[in-house]
Amino acid sequence: MLDIKVIREDPERVRAGALKKHFPARAEAVDRLLALDAELRGLLPRIEQMRAEQKQAGKRLAGLSPEQREAVLEQQKALKAELQSLEAREKELQVGVREQQLLIPQVPDPEVPEGKDDQANTEVRRVGDATQPTFEVRAHDDFATARGWLDVERAAAMAGSRNYMLFGDLVLLQDAVLRLAVDHMVAKGFVPVDPPLLVRDNIMEGTGFFPGGEEQTYRCEVDGLNLIGTAEVPVTSIHGGEILGEAELPKLYVGRSMCFRREAGTYGRDTKGLYRVHQFQKVEQVIIDVADEGRSRAHHEAIVRNAEEVLQMLELPYRVVNVCGGDLGVPQAFKYDIECWMPSRQAFGETHSASRFYDYQARRLGIRYRPADGGKPLHCHTLNNTVLASPRILIPMLEVHQRADGRLHVPTALRPYLGGRDRL
RNA sequence: GGAGAGGUGGCAGAGUGGCUGAAUGCACCACCUUGCUAAGGUGGCGUGGGCGUAAGCUCACCGGGGGUUCGAAUCCCCCCCUCUCCGCCA
Structure with missing residues (x-):
């Protein structure tokens, strides 16, 4: 597969490459990939921040806490529930990105002749x-x-x-x-x-x-x-x-x-x-x-x-x-x-x-x-x-x-x- | 096919619920020392992703996938692989 960074940087070249190989359906995978990738990257910072929070709170909780522990645990549970739904979407997106990435063909070299067969x-x-x-x-x-x-x-x-x-x-x-x-x-x-x-x-x-x-x-x-x-x-x-x-x-x-x-x-x-x-x-x-x-x-x-x-x-x-x-x-x-x-x-x-x-x-x-x-x-x-x-x-x-x-x-x-x- | 044991960073090998992204050794990189293809010292050193001009911050990953838990390399389930023993077959 192609490096996703290469696809992001120059999707037009990748799309043109797929067309030169006469794979019109696979050329469309470029756009699907970019859409999924954009959503994923929008989601990731939020998820990461929540996970960081969860981690920090968890560590504090470890040392000591009598009944304060209860309150923190409640918060943690709420955080977890929210995080889980976001993670489900993250997973979908990651699978989707991979699927599309696998479909995208290698870009043919410039000296490859044009032609159908x-x-x-x-x-x-x-x-x-x-x-x-x-x-x-x-x-x-x-x-x-x-x-x-x-x-x-x-x-x-x-x-x-x-x-x-x-x-x-x-x-x-x-x-x-x-x-x-x-x-x-x-x-x-x-x-x-x-x-x-x-x-x-x-x-x-x-x-x-x-x-x-x-x-x-x-x-x-x-x-x-x-x-x-x-x-x-x-x-x-x-x-x-x-x-x-x-x-x-x-x-x-x-x-x-x-x-x-x-x-x-x-x-x-x-x-x-x-x-x-x-x-x-x-x-x-x-x-x-x-x-x-x-x-x-x-x-x-x-x-x-x-x-x-x-x-x-x-x-x-x-x-x-x-x-x-x-x-x-x-x-x-x-x-x-x-x-x-x-x-x-x-x-x-x-x-x-x-x-x-x-x-x-x-x-x-x-x-x-x-x-x-x-x-x-x-x-x-x-x-x-x-x-x-x-x-x-x-x-x-x-x-x-x-x-x-x-x-x-x-x-x-x-x-x-x-x-x-x-x-x- | 049956019964056990095990899969941790380039390699070897610790680690059995939070102080572990992970001890230690080897290898590797940089510099230093040393009169010669040796030895020694200091530091660095897993992979991938996100944000950032950058310094850097952050997340994920301990065979793969699910699950329990506030929290898992560590506990549970399924799968794959390796090794040992038994059986079977060539």
Whole structure:
């Protein structure tokens, strides 16, 4: 969430930010917040004064008093009754302020393009050769099914649509790309994490997925737990509620986990193949560092490069796009997507998403650090980016590396993970 | 699942109804001392909010939420977590 002081100082900027992200309803939360906040601040001095009075009288009463005690007690009771009604209102206001504050989105950075949806994203750079080969490339799912590597029908029969089963070499290939991604990040000093997949509501809230993302989340109601949609959730929350030392920062983590998404409201979109599915595996990089915009920006560029390096090792053509306002999530200030070339679509398809949040998540989660000079604790900055998500990454793998003979080319960097094989 | 014990400031650890926002130690910050990456001395040092140009004043917070009381870290209830023992299962 945003610092309430920031909202008070420049509500117009915050409101404009919400509108740039195409969240008109959330923009209105700014006004509701300010109204509640104003009432609360009007009430607080009165309440505080009464509490101070109560405290003082109580202390005097402690020492000694024969029957004078009775009179004071009467007064105290009257004071208490009045105070209680004011406190009830205070409580309401505080809850209301928090509710509205959670709804208010992070303000997008100035260089975020205007726009309603991904059509308005702007290309930053394009890497690799996306030209079509001479033979006719089969769509990834047709190809994989023909090879006996994929069965969507049987998966759907037991689990519904948007499910899949992988078999044989495709399972091994998936493990290989995931492991390559983890190894790449570990070599860069990231600590690998195998996190909980089921988390409490407050963790979903802290990372900005709740409120708002409930529909996309599988929930285990009897236990009050939610299946994570990304390792970002538990990994960013590792230091929730803590005050770190500046010397410990930055924290570099690479989470590897299953991810689950309901994909509600996406009926009819991307129904074919492995593009949009309910469960997948993802390697995710997370950085927690000091509150410095320049450093956040530098980290952001670095984590995009990390993902690009993996794609280059996988010999996949891709482009990096600057995500427009309407395509940004609630907590993000800026986001790059990486899109891999997908021959069957004759288009680039999103495979990665790199976000910076500044202190938005850290404020919600209570991740702070004590500056080296010993000053007051500050909220950290957080960032994250996909390193690799499968099976979506298998789409370009199966199409770009498909060969005329019906076999699959194995990129050099991947061969050590597949027993040295160069074709599958 | 059953039975106990416990959750206090960055950490360790006192505190069982008002004198406690909280002893003490460590860590940390500032200054001083000291002939050398050690040791010592003095002072400071929880977090968040409100009011104030400021100095400062004030309120809340001792796992979370309710309650008792004029007054709760301290008493009662519910929940969460940790540890130990038993059971169960892998």
